[in-house]
Amino acid sequence: xxxxxxxRAGALGALGVxxxxxxxxxxxxxxxxGLFTQLMALLGARQQGTASFLARTYAAGLxxxxxxxxxxxxxxxxxxxxxxxxxxxxELILDGERLTVHRDGHTRxxxxxxxxxxxVYVDALRDTLGGQGxxxxxxxxxxxxxxxxxxxxxxxxRQGNSHVRRIRLTGAGADIHTIEILAPxxxxxxxRIGPSSAS
Amino acid sequence: MSRRAAAVxxxxxxxxxxGLVAARARYAADLSAFLPRAPSERERLLVEQLRNGIASRxxxxxIGGADAATRAQLxxxxxxxxxxxxxxxxxxxxxxxxxxxxxxxxxAHRYLLSPAVTPxxxxxxxxxxxxxxxxxxxxxxxxxxxAPSLASDPTGEMLAxxxxxxxxxxxxxxxxxxxxxxxxxxxxxxxxAPGSDTDAQAxxxxxxxxxxxxxxxxxHAHATLQLTGPGVFAVAARARxxxxxxxxxxxxxxxxxxxLILAYRSAAALALALVPVASGALAGVAAVAxxxxxxxxxxxxxxxxxxxxxxxxxxxxxxxxRTGSDATADWQRRAWPTVRLGMLTSVCGFAALLPxxxxxxxxxGLYSLSGVLAAGGVTRFVLPxxxxxxxxxxxxxxxxMRAARVLRPGRLARALLLVLAVGATAVIYTHRERLxxxxxxxxxPVPLAAQRLDARLRAALGAPGxxxxxxxxxxxxxxxxxxxxxxxxxxxxxxxxxxxxxxxxPARYLPSRALQRxxxxxxxxxxxxxxRLARALxxxxxxxxxxxxxxxxxxxxRTATPLGPADLAGTSFAAVxxxxxxxxxSGWDALLPLDRPARGPIDLDRVRTALQPLxxxxxxxxxxxxxxxxxxxxxxxxxxxxxxxxxAVIMLLLLAALRSPVRxxxxxxxxxxxxxxxxxxxxxxxxxxxxLHVIGMLLIxxxxxxxxxxxxxxxxxxDLTLAxxxxxxxxxxxxxxxxxxxxxxxxxDLGQTVAPGAALALVFAALLARExxxxxxx
Numbered sequence: 012x013x014x015x016x017x018x019r020a021g022a023l024g025a026l027g028v029x030x031x032x033x034x035x036x037x038x039x040x041x042x043x044x045g046l047f048t049q050l051m052a053l054l055g056a057r058q059q060g061t062a063s064f065l066a067r068t069y070a071a072g073l074x075x076x077x078x079x080x081x082x083x084x085x086x087x088x089x090x091x092x093x094x095x096x097x098x099x100x101x102e103l104i105l106d107g108e109r110l111t112v113h114r115d116g117h118t119r120x121x122x123x124x125x126x127x128x129x130x131v132y133v134d135a136l137r138d139t140l141g142g143q144g145x146x147x148x149x150x151x152x153x154x155x156x157x158x159x160x161x162x163x164x165x166x167x168x169r170q171g172n173s174h175v176r177r178i179r180l181t182g183a184g185a186d187i188h189t190i191e192i193l194a195p196x197x198x199x200x201x202x203r204i205g206p207s208s209a210s
Numbered sequence: 211m212s213r214r215a216a217a218v219x220x221x222x223x224x225x226x227x228x229g230l231v232a233a234r235a236r237y238a239a240d241l242s243a244f245l246p247r248a249p250s251e252r253e254r255l256l257v258e259q260l261r262n263g264i265a266s267r268x269x270x271x272x273i274g275g276a277d278a279a280t281r282a283q284l285x286x287x288x289x290x291x292x293x294x295x296x297x298x299x300x301x302x303x304x305x306x307x308x309x310x311x312x313x314x315x316x317x318a319h320r321y322l323l324s325p326a327v328t329p330x331x332x333x334x335x336x337x338x339x340x341x342x343x344x345x346x347x348x349x350x351x352x353x354x355x356x357a358p359s360l361a362s363d364p365t366g367e368m369l370a371x372x373x374x375x376x377x378x379x380x381x382x383x384x385x386x387x388x389x390x391x392x393x394x395x396x397x398x399x400x401x402x403a404p405g406s407d408t409d410a411q412a413x414x415x416x417x418x419x420x421x422x423x424x425x426x427x428x429x430h431a432h433a434t435l436q437l438t439g440p441g442v443f444a445v446a447a448r449a450r451x452x453x454x455x456x457x458x459x460x461x462x463x464x465x466x467x468x469x470l471i472l473a474y475r476s477a478a479a480l481a482l483a484l485v486p487v488a489s490g491a492l493a494g495v496a497a498v499a500x501x502x503x504x505x506x507x508x509x510x511x512x513x514x515x516x517x518x519x520x521x522x523x524x525x526x527x528x529x530x531x532r533t534g535s536d537a538t539a540d541w542q543r544r545a546w547p548t549v550r551l552g553m554l555t556s557v558c559g560f561a562a563l564l565p566x567x568x569x570x571x572x573x574x575g576l577y578s579l580s581g582v583l584a585a586g587g588v589t590r591f592v593l594p595x596x597x598x599x600x601x602x603x604x605x606x607x608x609x610x611m612r613a614a615r616v617l618r619p620g621r622l623a624r625a626l627l628l629v630l631a632v633g634a635t636a637v638i639y640t641h642r643e644r645l646x647x648x649x650x651x652x653x654x655p656v657p658l659a660a661q662r663l664d665a666r667l668r669a670a671l672g673a674p675g676x677x678x679x680x681x682x683x684x685x686x687x688x689x690x691x692x693x694x695x696x697x698x699x700x701x702x703x704x705x706x707x708x709x710x711x712x713x714x715x716p717a718r719y720l721p722s723r724a725l726q727r728x729x730x731x732x733x734x735x736x737x738x739x740x741x742r743l744a745r746a747l748x749x750x751x752x753x754x755x756x757x758x759x760x761x762x763x764x765x766x767x768r769t770a771t772p773l774g775p776a777d778l779a780g781t782s783f784a785a786v787x788x789x790x791x792x793x794x795x796s797g798w799d800a801l802l803p804l805d806r807p808a809r810g811p812i813d814l815d816r817v818r819t820a821l822q823p824l825x826x827x828x829x830x831x832x833x834x835x836x837x838x839x840x841x842x843x844x845x846x847x848x849x850x851x852x853x854x855x856x857x858a859v860i861m862l863l864l865l866a867a868l869r870s871p872v873r874x875x876x877x878x879x880x881x882x883x884x885x886x887x888x889x890x891x892x893x894x895x896x897x898x899x900x901x902l903h904v905i906g907m908l909l910i911x912x913x914x915x916x917x918x919x920x921x922x923x924x925x926x927x928x929d930l931t932l933a934x935x936x937x938x939x940x941x942x943x944x945x946x947x948x949x950x951x952x953x954x955x956x957x958x959d960l961g962q963t964v965a966p967g968a969a970l971a972l973v974f975a976a977l978l979a980r981e982x983x984x985x986x987x988x
Contacts, residue, residue, distance in 0.1 A: 101350065
């Protein structure tokens with residue numbers, strides 16, 4: 012039963028990125044209601060998108076941050092792809108409940124529902140993508156500041172999720188600019204989302 | 211004292227002794243009657259595993275109803291309550307606290323437990339490769355959530371260790387394990403007592419129910435509790451067998467009493483008819499108690515049939531001895547030889563069961579054999595002394611006359627029987643592919659619904675089904691662990707080649723002291739480690755100063771006392787180790803349960819080949835289900851052999867008594883026809899034959915011969931004889947017929963074979979009798 016920890020560790024790594032991907036590059040469209048409602052409506056209107064990412068990881072003991080880069084793809088309602096190109100190529104694909112990981116020439120298929128703490132996290136992403144603000148608020152303590160043109164969204168897991176301390180997103184309208192994932196031990200990754208180099 | 215009075219006194223004395231033995235006998239109603247005695251070493255291990263192995267101690271608890279949060283709360287309360295209960299070796303519900311404890315144990319001892327710890331890994335090059343791997347993981351987006359702490363575990367030993375441990379995590383919700391659909395919270399409880407200790411299992415189950423009731427009451431929750439596991443099955447089966455034995459005995463007793471009242475219309479006759487029956491039952495119990503030490507509940511269940519058998523003799527006596535003033539003496543002279551021969555054929559049939567490897571069958575044989583002998587003897591020697599003067603039951607001649615008109619032998623009857631025989635043979639031939647039910651489960655008294663619940667919860671928990679298993683015997687605990695490690699090394703390539711999905715081993719949680727020492731020797735002392743790290747980190751974005759906790763952790767592991775079983779206390783690994791490393795009478799057994807590969811079954815021959823270097827007899831590969839079925843197959847074959855041997859002895863006895871092969875065949879033919887028809891009928895109804903059907907067929911011959919003999923020998927009072935046979939047959943059919951409605955498969959199979967078989971034996975014997983020339987052939 013313990014190896015669940017190991018698999019979960021791998022899958023969680025993948026999902027940090029999927030969070031970024033899912034929120035990337037959405038078109039701006041004005042919507043009525045409060046800021047949160049409006050943002051949700053904007054994000055939920057997005058059907059698909061492609062973006063590039065550049066991630067910097069900071070952790071105790073590192074003399075300089077670790078850098079990785081690659082590409083993100085999203086298609087509504089629940090298809091997410093992350094392709095890391097540097098420094099080590101890897102590919103993570105989420106389709107509904109199925110997560111496929113290609114790395115080091117190996118392919119692993121996992122069922123999200125076998126990892127409930129990850130599933131909570133993924134559910135939150137889906138809620139965000141679909142503009143399901145209610146679902147997001149059920150699982151996370153949500154704090155949204157700024158304006159629709161320049162916002163910051165902070166998500167803290169409601170049930171003590173031991174893997175994530177906080178996820179912070181910033182953006183302008185439906186464009187997400189950064190995603191920061193903070194681990195309980197203080198290590199953090201900051202991802203900058205930009206237009207896809209492919210497009 | 212006259213010889214006659216002496217018979218009564220001897221009987222009374224024997225009854226007293228038998229009563230005393232029966233009163234002091236031990237009665238058991240567990241499942242051991244269905245587990246064969248096992249002669250070979252592999253079979254001994256198999257039966258031992260089924261009775262006392264890890265899988266036998268596991269109880270799975272499912273909490274349903276209410277809402278998810280309430281179920282989780284109840285799961286936690288129940289886990290706390292049971293955790294304090296000494297009857298349970300371990301209780302797990304997947305709580306975060308338990309997982310943290312397990313994680314802390316693994317992290318604290320990672321350098322002693324991890325198979326990745328080798329001298330190579332702690333050279334400069336090895337350290338560099340391991341640290342690069344960790345940095346690569348950390349660099350991936352989101353890697354901060356997965357990567358190990360750089361300061362204390364830069365080589366990723368914890369991940370390597372976790373990756374080496376098997377098993378899928380059950381689904382979790384609200385912090386506890388839940389079923390696949392999330393509608394039940396799940397707990398695993400491992401009892402200290404083995405699964406075969408039914409009393410202890412019953413107490414454990416009761417403790418779970420009580421703790422749950424208290425927790426539910428405290429939480430004001432309307433939740434439901436479901437339990438499964440071998441212990442639950444054993445307890446339920448015992449309750450069911452006890453209940454059914456009582457119910458079936460009462461029912462068949464009542465039916466037979468009703469039959470006799472309708473026939474005799476005399477309370478005195480009824481009371482007297484019960485004397486041989488009660489004597490027989492008492493003798494049967496006493497004989498079984500003396501021979502086996504313990505009387506199985508199932509034996510008493512089978513014994514219900516004895517009521518129907520034993521009552522026959524008094525029926526013959528009462529119904530047939532009507533004429534003349536010295537009626538009973540006349541009967542003893544005229545009819546007793548036929549009754550005696552019938553009784554002896556029955557005894558031969560039952561005696562054939564005595565060598566059976568199934569204790570249940572051997573007991574049935576002895577019980578019935580002694581019971582029939584006692585009932586027959588009492589009818590012959592005691593009952594006549596107890597009859598009041600001028601005792602007579604109602605004249606049943608009219609019944610016999612009516613029956614004789616229906617059961618008239620002749621060309622038409624023979625033609626009908628021929629058609630029936632051909633039809634039955636055709637049915638048997640067309641069903642030859644699924645003639646036999648070769649599953650041991652066919653004898654299991656566990657209902658299908660309970661088996662399904664068990665399979666569902668087991669799958670949800672990834673709990674060991676205990677299907678495929680390597681058993682390693684060793685003289686000491688350390689030797690068992692060392693051999694388990696060697697076996698693991700032999701199995702690893704098979705996991706890589708996907709012959710195996712994986713395997714469990716006690717050495718994963720408690721490596722042998724030798725292996726722990728070897729790992730300690732692979733760890734360099736602080737000064738050396740610092741030098742090697744400095745070289746390894748050249749050009750890497752990591753400062754060696756930040757790795758002080760790592761150097762300290764390695765030094766601590768290098769100089770630590772090797773782990774012992776006590777160090778696992780408080781973790782869920784303690785229970786796993788407890789199940790996988792078992793103290794035996796002659797030493798220790800290490801158990802390595804095997805996981806199936808993603809596709810298809812395990813190629814056990816390859817596993818056996820891989821384990822050969824360990825030495826003959828040291829590692830035994832068991833496929834519990836397959837081998838249990840194979841074992842059952844050998845006992846099915848044994849039952850067929852026993853039945854054939856019983857048949858042969860019966861035929862020899864008839865040959866010797868009748869002194870003519872033709873007369874012997876005349877007795878056997880209707881019985882063979884009855885067996886054929888019953889077999890065809892069962893198959894046509896979609897029943898595959900089990901061991902108990904085979905035994906039932908033997909009993910058709912053993913019991914049916916009584917009727918056939920009367921027809922073969924003829925009678926001066928054919929109507930009266932036929933009436934007595936009808937009555938006796940009805941009693942036997944009622945006795946076995948009640949069993950056919952049992953929910954215990956072994957009882958049901960026997961009943962559904964013998965009841966119709968006995969009835970058909972009488973009808974066929976009547977139809978095949980020599981045609982009456984005039985009225986009385988002599």
